[in-house]
Amino acid sequence: MHYAFLAVDAGGTHTRATLIDAHGRVCGRGEAGAANWSVHSRAAWAAAIRKSVAQACASLGGVPPRTHLWVGTAGVQVGDGVEAAEALVREVVACASVRVTNDAALLHRASGRPCLVAIAGTGSVVLAFSTPTTVQQWGGLGWLLGDEGSAFALGRAAVRAVLTDRVGTHDLRTRLERAAWPLDADGVRRLYASDNPRALLASLAPCVTAAAEAGDDVASTLLREETAMLATYLAQAMASLPAAEAADLRLGGALMQVALSSVS
Structure with missing residues (x-):
């Protein structure tokens, strides 16, 4: 070779x-x-x-x-x-x-057209390429300052909801229990003692998306709340691109692959 x-x-x-x-x-x-x-x-x-x-x-x-x-x-x-x-x-x-x-x-694949790139995986970021070498960024500030709409954000929101008793007896609580997450002070200690608390919280995101698809109102609300800022970033990034030109859209990350028919 x-x-x-x-x-x-x-x-x-x-x-x-x-x-x-x-x-x-x-x-x-x-x-x-x-x-x-x-x-x-x-x-x-x-x-x-x-x-x-x-x-x-x-x-x-x-x-x-x-x-x-x-x-x-x-x-x-x-x-x-x-x-x-x-x-x-x-x-x-x-x-x-x-x-x-x-x-x-x-x-991003150079095609001669502007390109909008968005990732929602463990973290999140949005990039707008008006040319192959001219790029602007929204989000991408990491889990302490950002990661809006990411798996981390969803997992954190779910644990918060459980610990503040927002979830009650809804499906989301059951799914978190099945994921072996301690729904008490032990869970908090486990999180802070973890070598990678960000990844640990991100691993709980499927509990939120599955519960939302099953019709759980709390999970659906969390999903809308946590992805709202990411949607705003996408809109701002699109608005920054030349209006007269067609743009490519490229999405990445596990959450971008989740189809939720029950959540709008």
Whole structure:
């Protein structure tokens, strides 16, 4: 293989690497744990990149010569300097070139048209590309300052509702119990003692979406409340694009794959 391309999606729950050759054929895939540039230590972030890349290239005995690597990572803000992240990647992966961007930028495909990209996974972010090199960002400030409409936001809202007795005996409470979440002070202690409380809360998001689809009023209300700001960001991002041009829309993240016929 004379040259190849590696794409690494480093998110708040998983890091996934895909190796393709010059003809677009997938040659390998790899996976590691969470790698958020703003949340995790530099050592942990680099280790996740290195592990996922090593797995993706294992069948070839290592990273092929002249490989071009693009790392899209949660926690990198549009307009921020990425030199430190790129330098760190070069230390752990030997390749021809390195590019580091926000993880949402991985979904952008230069087509000559403006593009709107939105991710709602463990975290959330919205990007508007008026040109391939001109981009604005909404959200993406992480779990302490943002992550509106994300799995983390839904999981946190559900636990809050339970602990304030907002849920009562509704279906959402039952689903949280099935997820083995302690609905008392033990649950609070477990959360604060967790190595990754953000991911722990995000893992409860399916309880909210499933309960909403089953007709639970509390879950439906939580879903509307927690996604309202993300919807506002999408509207603002769309308004920022040239009005006379058709725009591409690209959606990513687990929550963007959930179809909820009962929630409007």
